[in-house]
Amino acid sequence: MAGHSKFKNIMHRKGAQDKKRAVLFSKLSREITVAAKMGLPDPAMNARLRAAVITARKEGLPKDNIERSINKASANDGANYEEVRYEGFGPGGVSLIIETLTDNRNRTATNVRTAVSKNGGNLGAGGSVSHGFDRLGLINYGPAAGDAEKVFEAALDAGAEDVTSSEDGHEIWTAIDALHEVAKALEPVLGEPEGAKLAWRPQTMVTVGEEDATKLLKLIDTLEDDDDVQTVWGNYDVPEDVMEKLGG
Known part of the structure; x- marks a missing residue:
C-alpha cells in the first residue's frame, strides 16, 4: 500500500462502515460548499466544484445532499470554512501532509496535534515536509476505464504528465x-472519473515495517475520523506481505 490511494479500501475492511460513511459524506458536503463559495455555484463554470461533485457522486452522496450543499453557498448559509494544512512525521519517519477545512482553527489544531502525538508522530512547521512532494493534479479512474495501455494513450493525448496503473485502477x-x-x-474516451483534485505526490517513498505500519494506519484512521480533516497524504509504502499480516 503506497501513499493515500488505497486507504479507503482498508478503511472499509476495518469495520464501523456506517460511522465512516457519515464522516465521509460530511467531508464531501463541506468541500462542495467551500468550492461553490469560492466561485460560481455552477459545476459547469467552476472547476473545483465540478471535481467535488464528481467525487461526491462516485462516493454515493445523494443528489439532494449535493444540491443542498451548493445552495448553502449561494445563500451564504452555514459556517465559513478555511483551508489549513498541517505537516509532520508519522511512525517510521514517514512524511505526512494533512489537509483540513475548518471553521475553528484552535479546535482543528488541537485535534490534529493530539492525534499525531498519541500515535507515534509529531507535527512540524509549515513547509517541513512539503518540499519532498510535488503539487500536481490527480485524476482517478477505476479498472473499468480500460487497460493500462488504453488509459496511458488517452492521458497522453489529453495532455497529462504521467500515469500510474494497478489492479485497483489508474x-x-x-x-x-x-x-x-x-x-x-478524458471524459469522452474514458467516461467520468472517480475523482479529480489537487494532490501531493511524494518524490521518494519510505518502506514501513509491520510495527510502524500498525501505528501509522491507526494514526491515519484517527485523522480520517475527524470531520475537519479532508485528506491525508504520505510517502509511505507498506509491502504486500506486511499488509496481509495486518489484515489489509
Whole structure:
C-alpha cells in the first residue's frame, strides 16, 4: 500500500462502515460548499466544484445532499470554512501532509496535534515536509476505464504528465493548471472519473515495517475520523506481505 490511494479500501475492511460513511459524506458536503463559495455555484463554470461533485457522486452522496450543499453557498448559509494544512512525521519517519477545512482553527489544531502525538508522530512547521512532494493534479479512474495501455494513450493525448496503473485502477497526473482541461478531455474516451483534485505526490517513498505500519494506519484512521480533516497524504509504502499480516 503506497501513499493515500488505497486507504479507503482498508478503511472499509476495518469495520464501523456506517460511522465512516457519515464522516465521509460530511467531508464531501463541506468541500462542495467551500468550492461553490469560492466561485460560481455552477459545476459547469467552476472547476473545483465540478471535481467535488464528481467525487461526491462516485462516493454515493445523494443528489439532494449535493444540491443542498451548493445552495448553502449561494445563500451564504452555514459556517465559513478555511483551508489549513498541517505537516509532520508519522511512525517510521514517514512524511505526512494533512489537509483540513475548518471553521475553528484552535479546535482543528488541537485535534490534529493530539492525534499525531498519541500515535507515534509529531507535527512540524509549515513547509517541513512539503518540499519532498510535488503539487500536481490527480485524476482517478477505476479498472473499468480500460487497460493500462488504453488509459496511458488517452492521458497522453489529453495532455497529462504521467500515469500510474494497478489492479485497483489508474492515477493520471497533470500540471496543476491543466487538471480540469485534461479531465474534460478524458471524459469522452474514458467516461467520468472517480475523482479529480489537487494532490501531493511524494518524490521518494519510505518502506514501513509491520510495527510502524500498525501505528501509522491507526494514526491515519484517527485523522480520517475527524470531520475537519479532508485528506491525508504520505510517502509511505507498506509491502504486500506486511499488509496481509495486518489484515489489509
